[in-house]
Amino acid sequence: DLSGWSPKYFPPILVRYANTLLRKKMLFGSDWPMISPEKWLAAFENIDIKEEIRPDILKNNAARLLGFEV
Known part of the structure; x- marks a missing residue:
C-alpha cells in the first residue's frame, strides 16, 4: 500500500x-489517508511510473487481490 506517503x-x-x-504487487489503498487522495494522485502523475502500469497500481492489483475480474 503506497497511500501513506507522498509519491x-x-x-x-x-x-x-x-x-x-x-x-503486479504494488497498490494504492487506504482507510485513512494521511494525504488527500487528490494531492496523492496529482503527485503520482509526476513520478516516473510507466503509463501501462499506473492502472495496475491504482485499481487492477487491488481488484485481483479481492478476486474481481480485471
Missing part, C-alpha cells in the same frame, strides 16, 4: 521495482 518521496528503487518486478 514525490518514493525512493528511486521503489519506482524501479514498481515498473518491473513488483508491477
